[in-house]
Amino acid sequence: MATQPTRPFPSVDRIAHFAAVESLCETYGRSAVIDAIRAVLDAHRERVSEPGYLSPSDNELSLQIADRLQQRATPRLRRVFNLTGTVLHTNLGRTQLSSRAIEHASMAMREACNLEFDLDTGGRGERDSLVEDILIELTGAEAATVVNNNAAAVLLVLATVAHKREVVLSRGELVEIGGAFRIPDVMRSANTRLIEVGTTNRTHPADYERAIGPKTAALMKVHMSNYKISGFVAHVSELRVARIAHEHQLPLIVDLGAGSLIDLAAYGLPKEPVVRETIASGADVVTFSGDKLLGGPQAGLIVGKKALIDRIKRHPLKRALRVSKPVLAALEGTLLAYRTPDLLLQELPTLRLLTRPLSDIEALADRLLPLVSAALGAQWQVNVTPVSSQVGSGSLPVEIIPSMALTCRPTSAKVGSALKHLATEFRRLPVPVIGRIANDALVLDLRCLEDEHAFIAQLERLAAKGSS
Ligand SMILES: *Cc1c(COP(=O)(O)O)cnc(C)c1O
Numbered sequence: 332m333a334t335q336p337t338r339p340f341p342s343v344d345r346i347a348h349f350a351a352v353e354s355l356c357e358t359y360g361r362s363a364v365i366d367a368i369r370a371v372l373d374a375h376r377e378r379v380s381e382p383g384y385l386s387p388s389d390n391e392l393s394l395q396i397a398d399r400l401q402q403r404a405t406p407r408l409r410r411v412f413n414l415t416g417t418v419l420h421t422n423l424g425r426t427q428l429s430s431r432a433i434e435h436a437s438m439a440m441r442e443a444c445n446l447e448f449d450l451d452t453g454g455r456g457e458r459d460s461l462v463e464d465i466l467i468e469l470t471g472a473e474a475a476t477v478v479n480n481n482a483a484a485v486l487l488v489l490a491t492v493a494h495k496r497e498v499v500l501s502r503g504e505l506v507e508i509g510g511a512f513r514i515p516d517v518m519r520s521a522n523t524r525l526i527e528v529g530t531t532n533r534t535h536p537a538d539y540e541r542a543i544g545p546k547t548a549a550l551m552k553v554h555m556s557n558y559k560i561s562g563f564v565a566h567v568s569e570l571r572v573a574r575i576a577h578e579h580q581l582p583l584i585v586d587l588g589a590g591s592l593i594d595l596a597a598y599g600l601p602k603e604p605v606v607r608e609t610i611a612s613g614a615d616v617v618t619f620s621g622d623k624l625l626g627g628p629q630a631g632l633i634v635g636k637k638a639l640i641d642r643i644k645r646h647p648l649k650r651a652l653r654v655s656k657p658v659l660a661a662l663e664g665t666l667l668a669y670r671t672p673d674l675l676l677q678e679l680p681t682l683r684l685l686t687r688p689l690s691d692i693e694a695l696a697d698r699l700l701p702l703v704s705a706a707l708g709a710q711w712q713v714n715v716t717p718v719s720s721q722v723g724s725g726s727l728p729v730e731i732i733p734s735m736a737l738t739c740r741p742t743s744a745k746v747g748s749a750l751k752h753l754a755t756e757f758r759r760l761p762v763p764v765i766g767r768i769a770n771d772a773l774v775l776d777l778r779c780l781e782d783e784h785a786f787i788a789q790l791e792r793l794a795a796k797g798s799s
Contacts (some may be wrong), residue, residue, distance in 0.1 A: 338386040340375060343368050353392035359400050367399045382468045403540065411763045412786060416734060416776030418684050419589075419724035423765065424627070425622040427680040432627060432664030438592040439660035446656050458659060459644065465666045466634055469592050470606045471615070474640035476633045477662065482512045484618035484631030485586050489521035491646045492582060492616070493548035497524045499565070501534040503560060508588070514553055523548070533565040539575050550576040551584045553612075554604055573613030582615035582639060589724060590619030590632075592669055598676070598686045600732065601722065606634065615639055621658075622723045626681035627665030628658045644666040684779050685722060685732065692735040692777050699777070699787070703737055706790040711753070712740045738772040746771050760789045 346352055346368045347361075355364050370390060378384050413423045428436075430486035438444070449456040459476045462481065478484050478750035489498065498518060505527065507513040518525040524546070527555075528538040530559040539550060550572050570583060587604050596602040603624055609617050616639050621630030633643060643649065654662070668678040676682045696715040704713040716738045741749035750768050756763040757773070762785060766775040780786055 335555055340372055340386070340391070340604045341389070341505055342386065343372065346372075346396070347388055349393050351390070352396055355397055355400060359404065363400060363403075364396070365394045367403075368510050371395045371399060382753065384560050392691065403477075413779045414736075414764055414766045414775040414777065415768065416720040416736070416774070416778065417723035418720060418779060419623055419681065419722055421724055425724055426626050428628060428661055429626070429665060429668060429678050429680060431668065431678065432661040433662035436628070436657040436661040439656045444660075444736075447658070455645075456616055458653065458656075461659060462663050462666060462730060465663070465670070466632065469666065469669050470617070470634045471610045472606075472634035473637040474635065476640055476649070477621075477654050477659065478631040478633065478649065479590075479654055480622075480629050481586070481588065481618055481620040482508075482517065482629040483652040485514075485517055486521050486617050487631075487643060487648050487652055488584055488618060488633060488648060489518060489523045490648055491585065491643045492519065493523040494525075495522055495524075496548035497526045497527055497544070497546045498541045498551050498584070499526045499539055499547060500551045500553065501529045501538070502527045503529060503566060504551075504555060506553055506555060514586075514605060532563055534567055534667050535565060536567050536571055536575060539572060543581070544578050546713045547581060549582045549584050549615075551586070553586045554588045554590070555708075568610055569612040569614060573615075576615075582636070583613060585609050585614040587617055587619040589623035589722070590617065591624040593672070593675070593682075593683070595624065595778070600685055603722075610634065616643075620724070621662055621665075624681065624722070625665065625681035625751050626668075628661040630654055630749050680781075684780065684781075687778055689733055689735065694779050695780065695783060696737060698737040698783070699737060702787055702790055703739070703775075703795055706794040707739060707753075708794070710742055710749075712742055714740075716740050716772075716774075718774060718776055732778075733777045734776050736774045736776045738770075738774050740772045756793055760792060762786075762789060 343365060344413060344723070351369070373452055375387065411423060419425045434652060439446070445456065447456045447458050462477060463475045467473065478487055500514065502785060505514050515525055526542045526547070528534060528542045552569055552572055569583070573583045587609060589603060590606045590609065591603045592606055594602075594605050595687060606617055606619060614632060614635065616635035618631060618633050619625070621627040625632070633640065665679065669674050671678075676686050693715070700713060700715055704711070707713060714737070716736050718734050718736040720734040721731055739753060741753075743749060750771070750773055753773050754766065754768060757766060764775065764786070766773050768774070
């Protein structure tokens with residue numbers, strides 16, 4: 332389609348009057364179109380001296396300008412299919428919110444709302460009070476507050492309770508969570524001195540007792556979210572550490588990480604700490620994430636004794652770490668689901684996916700098998716295979732949930748490069764499909780695939796590209 336080797340380029344103004352370019356102004360506005368014309372012309376001028384370069388036709392120029400505008404208008408943040416088998420995948424955004432949470436957040440973003448306004452008195456209100464009552468109801472705590480995420484919650488609690496003083500923590504609980512959250516570093520940022528007690532595998536009540544001195548501000552427990560120690564181990568229960576703390580008039584701070592508001596073990600899932608139980612064991616302040624097992628937006632929840640929570644609310648850092656109105660609305664929309672327990676698992680996607688019946692996933696796998704197999708062609712052997720999903724986001728990775736996957740194995744010899752190539756093809760689909768490579772196969776765990784039709788609709792693109 333290209334024309335003569337080097338035709339002088341039309342002027343910006345002339346190009347702007349091409350019918351195809353003029354019509355772009357309606358979508359993007361004139362200034363962005365002019366910028367795009369200049370950028371496309373600059374790119375051509377740079378290449379003019381390359382051997383074999385052919386000047387573009389007017390039509391080609393128009394298409395290139397339209398492409399550039401469209402590309403620049405496309406968001407970087409995109410929907411993907413999470414077929415990794417990790418339900419709460421931090422890199423893929425952790426929770427998917429419930430419709431109620433999303434609609435409530437949309438309302439808060441679209442309209443004026445009583446974010447910090449008391450509708451009874453007409454006076455100033457407190458944004459946290461919108462969710463405080465329901466958090467108290469769901470956890471049994473005396474008071475509650477909310478910040479940006481659980482890392483912020485831990486930081487704020489330590490800065491309030493233990494500024495320039497000591498916090499006693501077992502060596503077995505000095506955890507690092509992904510994304511550079513390390514308990515010792517957070518302590519340092521909060522200007523708190525960490526007193527490590529016990530050993531990596533064993534800590535005893537007397538270890539806590541011995542560490543308490545005049546500078547002690549609190550005892551702390553951190554849930555060992557993402558690892559497990561087994562063998563010759565001993566740890567001190569929350570109940571016991573709480574008793575030791577209270578005998579010395581000290582508070583017990585517990586960072587639960589993925590604390591759940593319901594007992595997941597009742598649904599056959601691995602036992603995760605339940606916030607209400609931790610409060611009942613005597614913890615004075617408990618922190619946990621909004622976007623882990625709770626199933627809501629990114630937030631850090633702080634619940635506990637009223638006197639302590641009041642101090643936390645007044646700390647200057649609280650203002651810096653507070654949540655925005657869409658987040659608060661999404662959180663309220665999520666928490667309301669817990670008031671109708673019989674419908675909870677259906678309403679909250681996180682809990683729905685975690686408790687999805689295996690027979691359901693298997694039936695889906697059977698339906699998809701022939702379609703994926705046909706799309707990939709003869710170079711790939713596709714099977715339905717039992718696999719293990721995990722909760723993710725710092726819930727015990729050693730605790731696994733039976734699931735079903737489609738596993739794609741190359742029939743040719745060059746296994747490694749073929750797998751990488753296929754994984755790339757899946758990622759390049761309009762809705763990227765993210766699986767994982769394991770045991771010489773691309774594994775697509777189907778636990779989190781709910782939009783079957785959208786998945787199937789794009790398979791033909793794979794057929795057109797992949798097996799050629
Ligand atoms: C996940 C986790 C955190 C960090 O929570 P974010 O909400 O991601 O900031 C802190 N502590 C523990 C124990 C965790 O599991």
